[in-house]
Each structure stands twice: as structure tokens, then as C-alpha cells.
Amino acid sequence: MNARSVRRIRGLAAAALATVLAGTAAACSNPGGPGAPSAAAEDSVVVGIAHEPETLSPLLGYGREGNSKIFDGLLALDADMKLRPALATALPDVSADGLTYTYRLRTGVTFSDGTPFTAEDVVFTYRTILDPKTNNPARTELDALKDVRAEGDHTVVFTLKYPYAPFAQRTLHAIAPARIAGRQDVNTGPFTTRPVGTGPYVLADWSKGEKLTFKANPRYWGGAPKVRKLTMAVIKDDDVRATRLRAGDLDGAVLPPNLARGFADDPAKKTYKARTYDYRTVTLPTHNKVTGDTAVRRALDLAVDRQAMVDKILEGAGKPAYGPVPTDSAWFTRGTERRHDLAAARRILDEAGWKPGDDGIRVKDGVRAAFPLWYPSGDKLRQDHALAYASDAKKAGIDITTQAGTWEVIEPRMKHDAVLAGGGAPGDPDFDQYPLLLSSLAGDGFNNMAGYDNPAVDQALADGRRTNDHAARKAAYDTVQRELMKNPGYTFLTHIDHLYVVADRWDGLTTQVEPHDHGLASGPWWNVEDWTPKK
DSSP, X not given: OOGGGGOOSTTTTTTTTOOOOOTTTOGGGSTTSTTOOOOOSTTEEEXXXXXXXXXXXXXXXXXXXXXXXXXXXSEEEOTTSOEEESSBSSSOEEOTTSOEEEEEBOXXXXXXXXXXXXXHHHHHHHHHHHSTTSOOTTGGGGTTEEEEEESSSSEEEEEESSOOTTHHHHTTSOOOOHHHHTTSOTTTSGGGTSOOOSSSEEEEEEETTTEEEEEEOTTOTTOOOSOOEEEEEEOOOHHHHXXXXXXXXXXEEEEOHHHHGGGTTOTTEEEEEEOBOOEEEEEOOTTSTTTTOHHHHHHHHHHOOHHHIIIIISTTSEEEOSSSSOTTSTTOOTTOXXXXXXXXXXXXXXXXXXXXXXXXOEEETTEXXXXXXXXXXXXHHHHHHHHHHHHXXXXXXXXXXXXXXXXXXXXXXXXXXXXXXEEOOSSOTHHHHHHHHOGGGTTSTTTTTTOOOOHHHHHHHHHHHSOOOHHHHHHHHHHHHHXXXXXXSXXXXXXXXXXXXXESOEEOOOOOOBOSOOSSSSSGGGGGGGOEEOO
């Protein structure tokens, strides 16, 4: 998968090429086998994650949400999701018109190779991302940025095209060294897999499809971490991750609820639950004669039993989703909740001319109400959501065939076939809704996978990101959520709490409110550099 392929519903498949580790295929997947990660040393941690990144270069999108381990941003998020200084000495000074952000930088900070960190590196990073020749899938996130310049070695000034309320959160982005990354091909050079940063860890080894190994950075400006070695074993299959955790091959892992429950009585392990913005949704491609029909979309929105999914699939670890914004967010629009109403779903289809055939499946103008629904192989949560969704749809007379496949198989089919997708980003609604719904981004990798096209939504998305007025922004995102009721190009199903099971050997573990992307940057190891061994 190339860099373009990681464009997405935020984080949908940013690392979709992770290989399932079969028992004898690789040493890393063989508990206790030669070269396998071990959880023996008290200053070493081995965790199981589901996906790996395509690149480790911030210039190509890695580390844009912070917690990258190898790099730092100007700012970071604390445990309460509040902005705090990182490479900057304080939060930015913002001009009265909201168009200028000024950051003062820490002095004495070096990259892991010993070269000094300066304002030049910040300017280089952001200007390179904005360069159309750079294969950065997240360039639209910096659409508001007009220019960035250095004032001496320790001051950086960002100038915006328009007031963009959440700009400071965009400066969580990891900073790359100009003197290294700037001297090679930004898209294909060795820096993409052998990075150098200012963060608490240095990449020691990356065995693609197997594991990433990090060692503590002795030059880290925040002090060398007590956990001196961090290994992230890439294990796509949920069951394999649980098996390896139980065998003692892993110190921790992200697990779905039914597998996490199996460790509830293990006194040596502790389960952590993270609140998230992570949703599961079904894309309803506009270019499909069935899923592109507004009546079918509205009927599916009412036929699905979201609460049953929360109760049975998530075992209570989540909540119903009616759009990208969780119901407990201040940005959620009250009144946009959709009830489970199978009778109403059937009426909508009847009135639109979708009539039941002899087999109970509806037909209109010779078109049968049937379509495939793809989900990624090995992802049990998506599989269970897909099966439940298909079962609910069948009761309304819509025939959905669920199919598993790799992302290489799924991606070329996304324009016409439905996908059990994931997304979600904490904080500002612009972060997720813009790439998810903007019509001009349809067909742009994993952005707007459904090809959703709604002029009212396009206008509201533009209005929401081009003002600092909170009331105006709330009105814009209220419009988006109400329009999704009228014409839902996606059937949002659940917002999922992330569950992690970790050996109870360290102090300092917490979780943040997490995005869809989790594993490498999120999880209890978001602050592993602050962990200390239990006495």
C-alpha cells in the first residue's frame, strides 16, 4: 500500500498492511521461539498491537496526533486531553484576529543523533508537509496554514489564511530534523524507515509485519525513561494477541471485550478501559444503485439495533453511534438520535417503491435490494458488527452479504461496495468530519469512502473550520448532524471503548480519550516514558 492509501476516515486503515503472525511463519509470533519478544526484564515492555504504520516519517503523516515515541510536537496532550508545552516552552501567543500563532521553543534540546533542535526544523517540517510533491495524506488538515517562518533559532510564527479555532491542536505534529530529512528524497529516503527525532525513544529495529523495537533515548530532554526497551509486536489477529498475552509472550495487548473478559480473574494482569471517539460505521456508496438510494439509507438507519450491538458485541464497553460525534460530547446535536424502528424502516421502503419479492428481498425497477459488505480479515469486532447489521437489514427486506478480505482486496471495491469502516478523532469536530464527509475528497484514498455528496454538508464543513466563533461553529456542526439524518451516507453503529490488558508490574499507567487509531500511539503506553517499576 503506498502513501496515498493511508488517506482515510481518520485512521481507518492507516496501517492496514500489518501481517497476521501465524504460528510458524515468524519467530515473533512463536511464543518463546528464537528471536521472540520477551517480557522478562523489569525495564523492558512488550505489547501487542493490531497494525503497524506504513512509514515513520512525520513528513508523510506519522506522529501527527502526538505520542509518537520517537518524536515530539510543539505541544502535547496530557492525561486529561489538555494541551501542554512539549518542544515549545508554553502555549502559543495568538493574535487578536486569530491569524498569527507564535511559539517560543525550548533551548538545549537535541535530536537523538546529537544535532540541535531549532526553529529551522519546525519550519522545514510544516513547509515540507504543505509541498504538493510530498506524499502526505493528511495535508488537508493544514489547509488553514498560509506560512510558517523562524524568528531566530527559538521562535516560530505561523500565519493562517483564515481563523481556524483548533490550530493549536494541529501543532501536536511530530517535528523532523531538517539537516537529515531535508537532504534526501522526502517520499522514499531512508528517513521514512530509519527516523531521528527528539522523543523519549529511538527506533532500534523494525521487522516489517512483525515488530518494532525502541530503546530509551539517553539524550531525551525530559529525562531518560525507566522503561529502557519497548517492543511492539504487530499481531493483527485478535485471538492470536490474546493467546500470546496468556502465554506470557506479551506484557500487554489491545483486545476486544469478549477476549479481555478472559483475563478478569488473572491477579497478575489489569484491564484498562479508554473512552474514545472511535466509531464503527457502514459506508453506503453513492455510486451503488442500492446504497446510493436515500430511502434505503434512511431505512437502514432505523432498521439497525445499535443498543443490541453495544450490549451483545461490546458487552457494554461503548455506546450507540448516530454520527461521528459521541453522544457524550459537547458537540453532539441533541435530537439526532435514531430509534430502532423496523416498522418505520419498512414503511420508508414501501413508499419509495422498494417492494418485497417472492423471497422477501425488496426490488425496485428490476434492481434487487442487495449488496456486499466487506470487513478486514481477523478483526472480530468488525465481523460481529457486520453480521449483526446484515441480520437487522434482512428483517427490512435488504440482503447484505458479508465478506472478509485484506485492505488490498477491499480498497479497489470501496467505490461500489459497502465497508465496515472505523474512524474518529477526539477534540474538534473538524478533525474527523471534514475528511469523512467533504464531497471533493471522495475517491481520495480512505477519505469520504462512501462518496458522500451533500452541498449543505460541504458548506457547513467550510463554515465550521473558517471561524473562531464557538456559537457559529456549533451551528455548523449541528447542520452536519441533522443532514446526516435526512440522507445518511453512512450507517453509524457504535462508539467503542478500547480495552487493554496489561501485566501489573508498573506504576504510572493511565489512558487518554482515544482516537480510532490506537496501538502504536495510544493505549496505556501513551506515556510509557513515565512508567516506573513497582516496588
